[in-house]
Amino acid sequence: MIEVDVVDGVAVVRLAHGKVNALDLELCRAIEQTMRELDDPEGPARAVVLTGTGRVFSAGVDLKRVVDGGAPYVAEFLPALGGAFRSVFDLGKPVVAAVNGHAIAGGCVLAAACDRRIMASGTGRIGVPELRVGVPFPAPALEIMRFALGPVRARQVIFDGANHEPDAALALGLVDELTDPDALVDEAVAVAGRTATDIPADTFRYTKAQLRQEVNERLDRVAEPTTVELWTRAATDGRIRAFLDRTVGSRGQ
Structure with a gap:
């Protein structure tokens, strides 16, 4: 489900869950557990690279x-999804996404x-096509996209709901750099390692927490009964099924 290799002090965390690394309850819990363990200041990894397998990040x-x-799964899944996002967002070491292929919806949020x-x-x-699916953004996903892109660009990307090719993604700020697929992980490891070397670990951790403080304070206060209600409604009223029929079904999968 998740493979972890330490390369030159950088933990390469590879999602390896089915054909497309779809975020389900089990994978979300595994992501959170893995990231919380890697966050240990005394652990062997001084930085982290997050990537996927094959042509898909997630x-x-x-x-x-x-x-x-339905409703029971949604009630259990959404907190696990938020926990996975926050475990990456809060990790007190340099974290670099090596986006090896498609990073859609929750996959885009993980990268962000x-x-x-x-x-x-x-x-x-x-990209983040959640609204086209017919579901709202859970608060952690919304806050992470706003933090990564800024409020104006985040609003543009969220309401547009499009999935973008690499060049367009770079122009929008969804990614910071493009590289040859064969060099991707090596480049990500080099960037993560260089950051960990150039900035003392305690200074990096403290500054990262400072930058995220307001976001985390908002998230710690939020309750999301309406989010759960709307996801449950979408699961039962046919809108998610219709989206699957339009997309996955149209490709014969």
């Missing part, structure tokens, strides 16, 4: 599980939660 939430599980995003040039797409 295709986002496993919507079929949401439809099949990292300190730097490097994307492979080629055919991958990245």
Whole structure:
């Protein structure tokens, strides 16, 4: 489900869950557990690279599980999803996303939660089409996108709901750099390692917490009954199923 290799003191965390690294309850919990463990200041990793497998970073939430599980699954899943996002966002060491391919919806948010995003040039797409699916953003996802892009660009990207090619993603600020697919992980490891070397660990951790303080204070206060209600409604009224039929179904999958 998750593979971790330490390369020159940098933990390369690779999502390896099914064909598209869809975010389900189990993967979200595994992401949070892995990131919380890597956050240990005394641990062997001084920085982290988050990547996927094959041509996919993560295709986002496993919507079929949401439809099949209905209200009980939604009530359990959304907190786990938020926990996964926040565990990446809050990790007190340099975290670099090596976006190896498609990073859609929750996959895009996972990348946005990292300190730097490097994307492979080629055919991958990245974006946040949640509103087109018919579901609202959970608060952690909304806050992370706003933090990563700024309020104006985040609003543009969220309401547009499009998935973007690498060059367009770079122009929008969804990623910070493009590189050859074969060099992606090596480049991400080099950037993460260089950051960890150039900035003392305690200074980096403290400054990162300062930058995120207002976001985390808002998230610690928020309750999301309406978010749960709307996701549950979307799971049962056919809108998510219709989205799946338009997208996955149209590709014969």
